[in-house]
Amino acid sequence: MSNEPLLDVSLLSVTFGGVRAVDDVSFAVGESELVGLIGPNGAGKTTCIDALSGFVPNAAGRVTFEGRDISNWPAHRRARAGIVRTFQSVELFEDLTLNENLVVAATDAKWWSPLADAVWPRRGWSDDIEWALEAVGLQGKGELFPTELAPGSSRLAALARALVRRPRLILLDEPAAGLNTYETEMLADRLRALPPLGVSVLLIDHDTSLVFGTCGTVHVLDFGRVISSGPPAVVRADPAVIEAYLGTVTEP
Amino acid sequence: MLTHRASGVINFAHAALGMYVAYAYYKLRQTGELVLPILGLPDRVKIVDAPTVFTAMSVAVALSAVLGLLVYLLVFRWLRTAPALARVVASLGLLLYFVAIVKLRFDRSAGQLPLGAILPAGSVTVSGVAVPYNRLILAAIALAVATVLAVVFKFTRFGMATRAAAENEKGALIVGHSPDKLAVVNWTVASVLAGVSVIFIASVTKQLDPLSTSLLVVPALAAVLVGGLRSFFVTSFAALTIGMLQAGLLNYSTRSTWIPSWLPRSGLNHALPFLVIVIALTVRGASLPGRHEIRESRLPFSPRPRHVVPVTVVGVGLTAAGLLTLDSQWRLAIVVSLIASLIALSSVVLTGYVGQISLAQYAFAGLAGFVTAKLTEARGIPFPWAPLIAVALTTLCGVLVGLPAARVRGLVLAVVTVGAAVAIENLAFKSEALGGLGRVQIDRPELFGLDLGFSAKGADNFRAEFGIFVLIVVACSFIAIANLRRSPTGLRWLAVRANERAAAACGINVTSMKLEAFAVSSMLAGMGGVLLAYRGSLAPESFAVFGALALLAVTYLGGIASITGALLAGVLFSGGILTHVSGGTTGGTSDTAFAVSGLALVIAAVRTPDGVVGFFRRRGAGAGMRLRARAATGDGDSSAMAGSVEAR
Structure with a gap:
């Protein structure tokens, strides 16, 4: 168990009708690690979080958390086990x-x-x-x-x-959407402070500068597939990534 | 169904509107007078002396068109983005109104109206069973109408626009269709269809009755749900199948011997739609709403109960003093109000706190009452135990009815629970094991040698002892619910109501929360039912679906999301304190009162979703707001102020 990552995703697929929104995706999040997941609109980022947190059923593949297979657990059970998520549209209880x-x-x-x-x-x-x-x-x-x-x-x-x-692991769906530059910087500081507290982070955003600035490892999704993985510097230079983003990665 | 296409409303008042038009039609055929459905206008106008079928029918069509139009323009147009609850409540208000107005303006029984045949008589024999012509023609007409509608909706520009608007109003608007205009046309067509079909149905079955005809909407909605609110063909086939099965069951069950005798023979066919609904929905539903499901605007605000201890002490003290000093009619009114507020509280928990619309709570109350009566009478189980068993049983039933709620929500759940209420009414209340159709008398309750019976001879009638007993039960229940609302359990309930997805993400098991609420709510309703049973004799019709609608109506008027609202509902409930104060008799309910409360409900649904409680709270909060705003400007915390101004 010591060498096993906290969250291990292997060959995960999610289908809606005939569409494969997430297609054979594999990655891992280790203890006290900040991992980023980026990709252009419609690449399957949110669906990926939905599948990991139990909101959509996975068509194929396996998700293990702390060595246990959680692929078929309902959402609330995953949250109690220590994987929590946020939503792109905040979703606080307004009452x-x-x-x-x-x-x-x-x-x-x-x-x-x-x-x-x-x-x-x-x-x-x-x-x-x-x-x-x-x-x-x-x-x-x-x-x-x-x-x-x-x-x-x-x-x-x-x-x-x-x-x-x-939680042991927190899945953040576009936490910086709608924040101004100053607020985003503050958020980045707070996220960097989480791993020392024992909380691992999977960060999804299309603000690439936030992800590249905070995460140790970055995976890039496009059309439901992982097209590139590695440290920010490597991913940033990957021609496949540049093509998927039409060159926008080079901007700060 | 057309109505739903038009504006996303499941209209419980649809059959009631048809029922009204049918009444008008037959009255017209009889006397040539058109009876107007609006309070305050003259009762009736003379149109022609001896109308033929054709003229009467054209007047009826015009009437239903106008009614449909009015209903849309005055009510549902304003509720397009309102929560499901508001729309259900508005349509229930209309249903109440139509039923009451028919009772007011037409002769009591339809027997005096000549339900003349429109379609040719005679019958054809199909495999040994005589099938009357007129039913075949009716079925053919129904299928033909479905075909026409299907074709219109599939191929014409209008049909496509309507489908577009039902799916995405904003999108349709951008493309240049006015959803408003489309809705007007669809509502009119739907109302005409409802009117004409009820006229035909009445002519074939020779039955027209304000209540049972209005409740035709239940099997109709069952068929609509099978059709998934989309396909005209599937819907009309489902409707025909349900109708045939019902008739078949009725025929079969009167002859066959294998159906156990404890099941009422006439009840089975009424319970069928419920089964159809449940099966259809459970197959279709999903346990959590999808990512793109449209979120409706918020339900009424649920205030946190404050000052529970002082309010309870004062309230209980005053009520007890009233019970001990006032005369017997007052005592009766107070007891009725207390019991009604307990059943209203069950709606507050389920609908107000957890957001599950249930119309079955009143039926649960009845169930508990009948079980108690049966246990004491037939089994000789003494007072404290029989009611406890009955309440436990009711709680279990509530959880069973709540099971579909795990997979469906909003309007559809309301339909399921109406089905459940009708099923309970017909299966349980009319079952011989529970006393058959007659009234049930119940033994006097006694505890530790203390006589808690209600009735007595002479001026001592409606004894205060029973009133105090009811008061204690009701006060304990209200305190318990206030405690729940203030504790994490209540917060979790509100969280489920607000946002099921986010609740699941917080580690809440949404399904078990809903079932928990169904259990608590049915328990409260059951307790109310037991108390009602001990108040006097029980009759099945006192727990009919109509009563459930009236109760939900007053609860909504009082304020569905707060326990104060439940108390107010008790006061408003017919036969309760308000009726007594306003000089009415505490016996029967007048139809005028129903008509007015129906209208009040519609207005409340459109104007003040928080009920009477919310209305006063808002005024109070308005004053508080200004103070806070002033304080906030002093602090310079302008963002919080802007936020709070927006919030109210």
């Missing part, structure tokens, strides 16, 4: 305050919890909530509703909600 959003994610329901809660209501508060808010720099904003947060802050809030159960 709940930020704190309540985190409470929902921090505690697991037991079969007796409705009975216990009906008799004596708990607040469900834990130190993890404070820690997660601090990790994204939103301390003191817990009583606000998601609609009261600035767009950039609500992305960070979604990140906090993913972090609150102290």
Whole structure:
């Protein structure tokens, strides 16, 4: 188990009707590693995250996490096992305050919890909530509703909600979408701080500068296939990648 | 179905509109008067003296067209982007309204209306069974209409535009079609079809009744769901098959011997649509909504209960004082309101907190009541145990009905639960094992030698002891639900309501949360039903689907997402405190009240989705907002302020 990566994806395929959105994709994420997954629009990046987090069934292939085959686990079970994800479109619970959003994610329901809660209501508060808010720099904003947060802050809030159960691996779907340059830089700093805390990251974005600036390893998807893998410097120079992106990778 | 194409609405009031038109048609044939369906306008206008079939039919067609148009322009046009709940509630309001107006403006029974034959009589013999001509013709007409519609929708520009608009309104708008105009045409056509078909059906079956005709919508919706809201052909075939199976079952079950005697013979055919719906949906559904599924706008805001302890102490104290000091009619009104608020609370949990629209809660209450009656009467099980067993059984039933909810959501779930309610009504209430069709009397409850019975002789009738007992049960339930709402369990429920995908990503098992809510909700409804049973005698019709609609209506009016709303619903419920204060008798319900509450419901659905509670909360919040805004400007935290202004 010591040499095995945290997450191992081998020959993963996802099909919608006759279309192969993800086609024989293989990669791994190691302990405390930051891995990037980039590719042009429609390359299958989000579908890949959907498949890893249990939101779409995989047609073929195997996903192992901490040595266990999780290919057929439902979404909530994967989250409880330590793989959490964020969404491209934030998706905070709008009827709940930020704190309540985190409470929902921090505690697991037991079969007796409705009975216990009906008799004596708990607040469900834990130190993890404070820690997660601090990790994204939103301390003191817990009583606000998601609609009261600035767009950039609500992305960070979604990140906090993913972090609150102290996962082993976090799958981020375009966390920088809609952020300005300054906010993106702040985000990059926060992401770099995660691996030392024991959280590995799989980062998906088409802002290539964020991915190249933070990740140790980068995989490039195009039409559902991995067309290039390696350290940022190598991937950046790969002619296949340049072709897929029509040269945009050379821009900063 | 056409209606759904037009505006994404599953219209529960569709058959009711048809029912109204049919009434108007036959009245027209009889007296030449057209009865108008709008409160406040003159009852009827004379059109011609002795109308023929043709003139009467053309007037009926015009009437249904106008009604369809009005319904769309006044109601559903404003609800195009509203949550499924608002649309269901609006169509239920219309259903209530049409039924009440027919009861008000026409003679009580359709017996006086000549349901004359329109189609030729006579029959043809097919493999030993006599099939009347008129049914064959009706079936042929139905298929022909389906063919015409299918062709129109497939090949004409109009049909394509409608399909485009139903799939993507914005897209259709960009291409240059007005979804509004398309919807108007489709609603009109759909209403005319509903009107004409009910006229024909009534002429063939010789049956026209405000309630049962309106509930024709249930098998119709079953067929529509088999057709997947897309194919006219599949739908009409499914409808014909369901109809034939129902008739066949009815025929067969009266003769056969293998059907166990505890199943009511006439109930089976009514339960069939439910089975069809469940099978069709479970095959089609998915356990989590897809990435591209359109998100509807938010459900009513669910306020966090505050000051639970002081409010409970004051409320319980006042109610107890009222029960002990006021006269017997007051005691009855208070008890009715308390029980109704308990059943309303079950809707608040399921629909308000978890977002699952269920119309079966009232049927669950009835189920628990009947089981209690049967257990005490036939098995001799004493008071505290019989109700407990009944409530447990109801909870189990609730979970079973909730199973399809794991795979379907929104409007479709509402259809499933209506089906379930009709099935329970026909299978259980009319079953001989549960007392048959008659009224059921129940033993007086007794606990530790204390008589908790309700009725007594003379001025002492409706005893306060029973009222206090009900008050304790209801208060405990409300406290428990308030506790749940404030704890992680309640937060998880709201999370599922807000966003199932995100909830799953947070490690929440969405299916088990829904089943949990169905269990809690059915338990509450069951408790309400047991209390109703002990209040007096039980009759199956007191738990009919119509009652369920009325209850959901007042709950929505009160505020579906808050426990205060449930309390208000209890006060508003017919026979409750409001009825007593406004001087009405606590006995039957007047049809005018139903008509008004139907209208109020439609208006509430369009204007104030948060109900009465939300209305006052918003006004209060408005004042609070201004203060906060001022404070925020002081802090210079303008982004939060802009956000909060936007949020309200």
